[in-house]
Amino acid sequence: MHKLNDDEELYLEQIALKIRKNVVRMIKAGKAGHLGGALSAADIIAALYFKIMKVNPQNPGWRKRDRFVLSAGHKCLALYAVLAEMGFFNKSILDTYGSLGSKLPGHPDMHKLPGIETNTGALGHGLSIAGGMAIGLKMDGLDSKVYVLMGDGELAEGSNWEAAAASSHYKLDNLLVFVDRNTLQISGRTTEVMNYEPLYKRWEAFGWCVREINGHDLKQIVENGTDIPFENRKPSVIIANTVKSKGLSFAEDRVNYHYWKATPEEFQLADQDLNELGRRIGI
Amino acid sequence: MSESKDPRKTFGEALVEVGEKYSNVIALSADSSSGSGLAPFKEKFPSRHLEFGIMEQGVIGFASGLATTGKIPFVVAIAPFVTARPFEMFRNDLGYMRQNVKVVGRCAGLTYSTLGATHQSLDDIAIIRTIPGVVIINPGDPVEIKKAVHSAAEHKGPIYMRIGSPAMPILYNEDYRFEFGKGVVMKEGNDVTIIGTGTVLSKAFDAAEILEKDGIHASLIDMHTIKPIDHHLLIKAAKETGRIVTVEEHYLHGGLGSAVAEVLALEYPAPLKMIGVDDQFGGNGPYEKLLGLYGLQAGQIAETVKEFIR
Numbered sequence: 001m002h003k004l005n006d007d008e009e010l011y012l013e014q015i016a017l018k019i020r021k022n023v024v025r026m027i028k029a030g031k032a033g034h035l036g037g038a039l040s041a042a043d044i045i046a047a048l049y050f051k052i053m054k055v056n057p058q059n060p061g062w063r064k065r066d067r068f069v070l071s072a073g074h075k076c077l078a079l080y081a082v083l084a085e086m087g088f089f090n091k092s093i094l095d096t097y098g099s100l101g102s103k104l105p106g107h108p109d110m111h112k113l114p115g116i117e118t119n120t121g122a123l124g125h126g127l128s129i130a131g132g133m134a135i136g137l138k139m140d141g142l143d144s145k146v147y148v149l150m151g152d153g154e155l156a157e158g159s160n161w162e163a164a165a166a167s168s169h170y171k172l173d174n175l176l177v178f179v180d181r182n183t184l185q186i187s188g189r190t191t192e193v194m195n196y197e198p199l200y201k202r203w204e205a206f207g208w209c210v211r212e213i214n215g216h217d218l219k220q221i222v223e224n225g226t227d228i229p230f231e232n233r234k235p236s237v238i239i240a241n242t243v244k245s246k247g248l249s250f251a252e253d254r255v256n257y258h259y260w261k262a263t264p265e266e267f268q269l270a271d272q273d274l275n276e277l278g279r280r281i282g283i
Numbered sequence: 284m285s286e287s288k289d290p291r292k293t294f295g296e297a298l299v300e301v302g303e304k305y306s307n308v309i310a311l312s313a314d315s316s317s318g319s320g321l322a323p324f325k326e327k328f329p330s331r332h333l334e335f336g337i338m339e340q341g342v343i344g345f346a347s348g349l350a351t352t353g354k355i356p357f358v359v360a361i362a363p364f365v366t367a368r369p370f371e372m373f374r375n376d377l378g379y380m381r382q383n384v385k386v387v388g389r390c391a392g393l394t395y396s397t398l399g400a401t402h403q404s405l406d407d408i409a410i411i412r413t414i415p416g417v418v419i420i421n422p423g424d425p426v427e428i429k430k431a432v433h434s435a436a437e438h439k440g441p442i443y444m445r446i447g448s449p450a451m452p453i454l455y456n457e458d459y460r461f462e463f464g465k466g467v468v469m470k471e472g473n474d475v476t477i478i479g480t481g482t483v484l485s486k487a488f489d490a491a492e493i494l495e496k497d498g499i500h501a502s503l504i505d506m507h508t509i510k511p512i513d514h515h516l517l518i519k520a521a522k523e524t525g526r527i528v529t530v531e532e533h534y535l536h537g538g539l540g541s542a543v544a545e546v547l548a549l550e551y552p553a554p555l556k557m558i559g560v561d562d563q564f565g566g567n568g569p570y571e572k573l574l575g576l577y578g579l580q581a582g583q584i585a586e587t588v589k590e591f592i593r
Contacts, residue, residue, distance in 0.1 A: 067351075110380060117351070119379045122371055128341045129376055132348020132356075135333065139309075140352060159372075162341030170333075 001227040002051070004219045012218045014283050015085060016046035017274065020247045022081035022094055024270050027260055030098020033106065035251065035260035038078040040182035040215070040242040041149055047221040048147055049082045057087040060114040066144050067133050069118050071126020071160075072151035072180065073107040079116070080104050088115035124157025126150065127177065131163050134172040134235075145228060148177045153185030156194040161206065164235075168207025173229035177208075177237040180215060182244035184255050199239060208237045215240025248273050287450035288425035291389055294446055295320025297432035298357060302328050305436055308355045311335060313342045315360035319389050339364045343372035343386070350382040355436055361395075362388030362404035362445060366411055377441040378414035385435045385442045392482050392532030393565055394448040396573045400564035404445075409537020411443045412510050418463060419509040420444045421539075423484025424454040427507055430461035438463060447482035447532070449570055454488060454505075466513040472500035475592050476520040477584070479530040480506045480539045483574070487530040489581030494588060501588065512542045514550065521553035528556045528588050532579060535559045556591045558584060 004012070019042045027033040049055065053066040070079050077097075084091045089103075093113075096102040103112040107121025117133075120126050130148045137144045154160065167175055179199070187193045196202065203210045209230035213220040221240070230236040244258070245251035248270050251260070262270070302308045302324055309331045310316075310324050316334060325332045335342040339360065346356040358365060365388045366373065377384050388407055395402035411417055420435065420442060422428040428446060435442045454469070466478070470491050479487025484505055491503040502524055504516065521527060527547065529540040540557030547553050560577045567573070574580055578587060 118347075119375060122375055125344055125372065125376055128344020128372070129348040129351075131341075132345035133351055134348070135345065136349045136352025136354050139330075139354070159340045159344070162338045163344065166335060166338060166341055166345060 002222055004051070004222045008051070009218050010281060012046050012050055013281050015050050016043045016218070017277055017281060017283060018085055019046055019078055019081040021274050022084065023077040024267070024274065026077050026080065026094050026097035026104065027262060028267060029095045032259065032261040033077055033097065034074040034258065036184065036244040036257045037072060037075040037151060037180065037182065039246045039248065040244045041075050041180045042078050042246065043216045043218055044149060044178050044180065044221055044240055045078045045082050047218055047225060049086055051222050052225040053147060054144070055086070055115070057115065060088060064142055064144055067117050067130070067146045069126045069130040069133070069146065069148045070108060070120055071130070071148055072123065072154050073120030075149065075151070075180070076106070076108040079108060083113065083115040089113055123151070123154040124159040127160050127163035127167070130175060131167045131170070131172060134167070134175040135170055137174060143174070145174045145176060148175070150177060150179050151185070152179055152181040152183065152196065153190045153193065155179070155196045164203070164206040164208065167235045171233040172235045173231070173233055175235040176225065176228045177235070178215070179237065179239045180242050181239055182242045184244045184253070184258065186258050188255055203237045207234060209234045210237050210239065212239040212241065215242035216246060247277065287452045290425060290428055290446045290451050291318070291320035291448060293320070293425040293428045294387065294389070294432060295323050297429040298324045299327055301433055301436040302331065305355060307353055308357065308436055309333065309349065311342055311346055311356050311358045313337060313339050313360040313364065319359035319387070321359060340369040340372050343369045344376050346384045347376035347380055347382045350384050355383055355385070357385045357387060359387040359389060361402065362391035362407050363402065366404065366407040366443070370410055373411065374414050378417050381416060382441055383439050385444060387444045387446065389446045390448040391445040392447055393570060393573045396570040397567055399567045403565040405534045405560050405565055406537065407443070407445060408509055408533050408539070409541070412537060412542065416440060417510065418442045420463070420507060421481035421509055422446065422507050423479065423481055423505050425451050426453060426455040426457060426459050427461060430459065431507065434461055434463055445481055451482070452485040454485060461507070464508045464511045464513055466516040467505040467507070468502065468516070469505050470501070470503040472502040473524055474500045475526045475528060475588055476502040476504060476524040477528045477530060477588065478504045478506050478539065478543060480509065482532045483530055483579050486574070486579055486581045486584060490584035490588065493581060493585040497589070499589065499592070506539060509539055509542055512546060514546050517543060517546050518551045521547055521551045526554045526592055528591060529558065530579065530584055531559045532574070533559050535561055556587065558587055
């Protein structure tokens with residue numbers, strides 16, 4: 001387990017802000033994009049890449065690397081932003097979002113850019129693929145871990161629960177899921193659209209070791225994310241309570257910012273909010 | 284034809300052979316291991332067999348993830364439950380991700396003749412054929428099954444292999460050379476070309492012999508690879524014999540017949556007759572009788588050919 005000191009926390013806050021700024025930058029370039037989930041997951045993704053996971057931008061296929069599976073593929077703007085920040089590819093590529101032939105489709109494609117492990121987008125696929133990776137890594141005697149980010153609305157897909165059962169059957173204690181519980185999906189409040197409660201008990205009943213955190217508290221994310229397995233011979237899941245569109249005051253926790261077709265005025269507001277945050281944390 | 288062999292048992296034996304050759308070959312089943320001929324593989328390589336129970340969507344995703352770590356997964360289960368049921372997983376997690384996974388649908392076609400349409404698979408080739416980059420192999424005899432399993436392990440990329448269950452007559456010698464994407468001319472003739480595939484190749488073979496006795500010289504092609512299909516051989520056959528008849532234990536829509544029609548219509552139009560199951564759910568009853576219901580017995584095929592070329 002790693003406990004962040006204040007300097008480390010500030011550094012990750014700065015990374016998370018850069019991710020948020022680049023998410024907005026891509027949406028500006030493409031005129032529209034999946035905003036809300038990318039911003040609710042931005043702190044988790046910053047912490048994963050800049051503190052928790054072993055990855056090497058100079059050698060993306062490194063055999064002993066940890067794997068990240070973005071099951072909720074529509075949050076990929078945050079993934080593109082963090083990979084660019086780490087140097088997997090040049091940041092100028094971010095400005096191609098939305099253009100013909102861009103390497104940044106609206107859901108990620110592993111064959112288009114280095115550092116992307118899976119093609120996701122259709123929901124409910126990521127956990128099975130991650131489970132297969134986790135078994136394969138164990139077969140090879142590697143201690144690499146597999147990290148998955150899922151949306152809470154996505155949990156209505158039955159295929160997730162097939163994968164949850166198999167992951168505990170195979171005792172995949174090298175597997176950690178973050179549920180980005182921002183409580184909103186396209187049609188409304190997730191528990192009203194299709195109730196997933198009791199979420200904690202549900203994962204527990206499937207044989208997982210469960211923790212619940214504030215998904216914007218970098219100290220909590222890192223402390224728990226570097227502490228797996230939570231229990232030997234069990235897969236781990238973190239229910240991360242987040243706010244959709246976190247960081248943009250006009251959009252936070254509002255259902256209509258799942259997919260954002262922004263007006264010039266909204267872009268201005270977004271820049272104001274993010275620049276103000278930047279001034280507070282020194283970038 | 285003197286001898287027949289169980290295709291599932293043959294598949295299982297072949298998988299042991301490739302398992303011995305390649306330590307990264309693994310087998311995944313969905314409560315389907317014994318029925319898929321996996322018993323010898325499980326016994327020989329217990330740590331390389333993974334059971335997933337009746338988890339027919341999830342098993343495809345797990346196979347995809349395993350392939351990312353360099354394994355060569357063979358996923359084996361009843362044909363509709365590895366194709367129609369998890370179609371999106373097949374398309375995205377194997378096709379779109381270009382994973383080196385081999386999916387084997389067994390008891391395909393009308394094999395489960397008495398169990399009815401839920402367990403029959405008459406659309407598997409049609410739907411998997413829409414996925415870019417997936418090779419579809421439909422072996423026509425036990426020797427071909429064995430060779431195809433070896434080739435599948437050596438090919439890098441997703442493959443769908445279709446096998447039946449009733450004993451298959453042996454049509455090839457052991458020295459037969461199997462090559463993906465290359466149809467095999469099993470018999471030469473100038474009057475018409477019969478193209479057979481998979482479980483009913485032997486029926487097409489017998490039909491060609493019946494026709495020969497009646498003075499009709501049919502050419503016979505074994506089209507074991509449905510995708511990519513052998514354009515060159517199809518056009519050559521159309522040029523040389525003028526008429527083509529396809530024979531398959533599959534829907535007429537989307538299977539071998541459709542694949543052949545697509546090539547001929549665009550590249551060398553020629554009269555075509557397709558034998559298979561038309562637009563209906565499969566019936567139920569004894570297997571051979573069911574084949575007869577759809578005109579897939581050798582005598583019926585021969586009659587259809589005669590009428591077609593008359």
